[in-house]
Amino acid sequence: MMLSIGAAAVLALALPVRSGPTESTVLSSFPAPASASYDYVVVGGGTAGLTIAARLAASGSSVAVVEAGGFYETDSSTISTVPGYAFSNPVLAPVEFFPPFPLLDWELVSQAQTGAANRKVHYAAGKTLGGGSAINTMAYHRATKRTHLRWADVAGHLSYTWDNMLPFFLKSAKLTPPDWLKRATPNATFTYDPTVFCTGLPICGPLQVSYAKWVDPTNTWFSVALEAIGMAQNLLGFNSGSLSGGAYTTETISPDAIRSSSESSYLAWALQNTQLKVYNRTLASKILFTSGKATGVSVSTGGAGYALTVAKEVILSAGTFHSPQLLMVSGIGPQAKLQSLDIPVISNLPGVGQNLQDPIFFSVQSGVKTPSLASELADPARQSTIQQQYDSSDAGPLSSAGGYIAFEKLPAASRQAFSPRTASLLAGLPADVPEIEYLAGSFAGTGNGVTTVGDLSAAVLNPFSRGSVTISSASITDAPVIDMGWLTDPADAEVAVAAFKRLRQAWAAPAISSVKVGPEIRPGLAVQSDADILVWIRENAIQIWHASATNAMGTNATAGAVVDWRAKVFGVSGLRVVDASILPFALPGHPQATIYALAEKIAQSILTGS
Incomplete structure (x- = not known):
């Protein structure tokens, strides 16, 4: 599902803000910039950062959050607040030259990707309270039991088995039924498993999870295909430990059809119920150590530097790219570098900054004669009605962020061209782990039916390809050097070509022939051979914004692990990392739900000393 940067984003800028926590309403929680x-x-x-901060503050501990945005x-x-704009958000533009949004995005750009036509790609990363949960496309699901x-x-x-992690999934969120x-x-009805969700207050966590209140008609045909x-x-559904087949997704959307992020959920709750302090628009430049123990953080607000010291721990939750960067500029990382x-x-x-795993995706496009989220939002004649639906009943196209996704292990016919090495690598994955995710999306039509x-x-x-994050200087103000490593392992190339052919098989399904219009639009039928398909993928694949594992969890620092099972950094004390960078490998599908649960788990570990 490629992004559409256009009319919807322009319309979004003109609409009134739906309420969330702001500094003006909780001034006492924002201390003056001083040590x-x-x-x-x-x-x-x-x-992760706001989740763990809220839980620690709820225990009566004194807690400060440092956030650059x-x-x-x-x-x-x-x-960011209206779900219907999630896929047209210009902040996510995955191209080297992109519309700048410095108040929301770190504006990171990768190194030229040698496995992807030497392209440099803007990799959006939330520079805001809420982080990735403030700019993502809101899909919420969990990994598999064998993952x-x-x-x-x-x-x-x-403690990381499915049964032991499930209580933290339950603790973090409240489900609103469809x-x-x-x-x-x-064709949009479905069943799901309510037993794997918390549905009753007050024991549920503050994060809101629900199903879209509007269904994209085009997506219903994709489900058929x-x-x-x-x-x-x-x-x-996809929250009971199984990722196989298709389902309508749960999304981090509140009952009144507003994005539910860690900021609008955990932070909003903590600002009203704890003494949590927030140093926003404040940059952390270095972790401070005394005799190998983390004792605080050097920060600056508006160019004025000062130190925030700790009696217990520093918790680093700066994300897949910035957490390894901050570790390295603070003296933790590859010695030679x-x-x-x-x-x-x-x-x-x-291992700091190594092991970067970044799933990629690509699409096949054809014309259809069904309305869709994109076509509805692009139609000037529909905009007032759409806005009224949203404002009066929290419904209509603006209330929905997505819809239907599917997972599979590639079938036998798709595996025939795999090399023995690729077949062996795939066989090494857990039996219930899917190899491919299929996502449905749309653009506004082009006319002629x-x-x-x-x-x-x-x-x-x-991905079997590995990228890295490193630094070019000792200053945190110099952007991290990012190489996603896309398609540098030949196994990924073979799998990608097979997945591309499955997309064409879906488009060719007789069940959807009645809604198709014209020939394939992108890449077009001139792209046929495996070699041509791979060239096209290298030139067009983009990230799905799930990069992880740059401070991987494990048992052996010499072998590349950075944190142990409690998220404690090897070789020092008083320092943990809690974010997607500590995942030991790329999770199947969307990791958001797992990051919330992981933060809940580590918060409990800290508070209980376990």
Whole structure:
């Protein structure tokens, strides 16, 4: 599902902001920029950072959050708050030259990708309270049971098995059941498993999870096409430890159809119920150490530098790219690299910034004669009605961020061209881990009967390619050096070509022939051979914004692990990392739900000493 940067984003800028927490309403929680001491300082107010900060503050501990950004509700108007704009958000533009949004995005650009036509790509990363949860496309689902068993094996601790992690999934979020009246669309009914969600207050967590109140008609036809080639509807949904077949997704949307982020949920709750302090628009430049123990963080607000010291721990939650960067400029990382930049080595950890795993995706597009989210939002005659639906009943196209996704292990016919090495690598994955995710999306139509440009995408979920994050100087103000490593392992190339062919099989399904209009639009039927398909993928694949594992969890620092099962950094004390960078490997599908649960788990570990 490719992004459409256009009319919807322009419209979003003009609409009123729907309320969320702002500094003006909780001034006492925003201390003056001056040196201070706390029990805990959390660096990074993103998905994990605000979750763990809220839980620690609720225990009565003194806690400060350091966040370089501000509040997305005021910094980006409705681009981030209204679900219907999630896929047209210009902040996510995955191209080297992109519209700047410095109040919301770190504006990172990768190195030229040698496996992807030497392209440089803008990699959006939330520079705002809420972090990635403030700019993502809101899909919420969990990994598979055997993924968690593999995690437990790598981490060396059974607390990461499915059964042991499920309580933290339950603790983090509250599910609002589907509103069937507002979802009333043919072929859009489904079943799900309510037993794996918290549904009753007050024990539920503050994060809001729900199903879209409006169903994209084009997506209902994609569900038919995917089922026709073997992906039957998953009757339990994607939150019970199984990722197989197709389902309508749960999304981080509140009952009143507003994005639910870590800022609008955990932070909003903490600002009203705890003494949590927030240093927003404040940059952390270095972790401070005394005799190998983290004792605080050097920060600056508006150019004025000062220190926040800790009585207990520093918790680093700056994300997949900035957490390894901050570790390295603070003296934790590959010794040779640190010494080359005259950075005193606190802990020689060769794995810092290594092991970057970044799933990619690409799409095949054809014209259809069905309305869609994109065509509705692009129609000037519909905009007032759409806005009224949203304002008066929290419904209509603006209330929905997505819809239907599907997962599979590639069928036998798709595997025939795999090399023995690729077949062996795939066989090494857990039996219930899917290899491909299929995502449905759309663009506004092009005329001549094409109401919608249907966009069916495939994501390669388990990349064998590895990238890295490193630094070019000892200064945190110099952007991290990012190499995603896309398609540098030939196994990924073979899997991508097979997935591309599955997209074409779905488009060719007789079950959807009645809504198709004209020939394939993108890449077009001139692209036929495996070689041509691979060239096209290298030139067009983009990230799905799920980069992870740059401070991987494990048991052996010499072998590349950076943190242990409790998220404690090897070789020092008083320092943990809690964000997607500590995942030991790329999770299948969308990691947001797992990051919330992980933060809940580590918060409990800290508070109980376990």
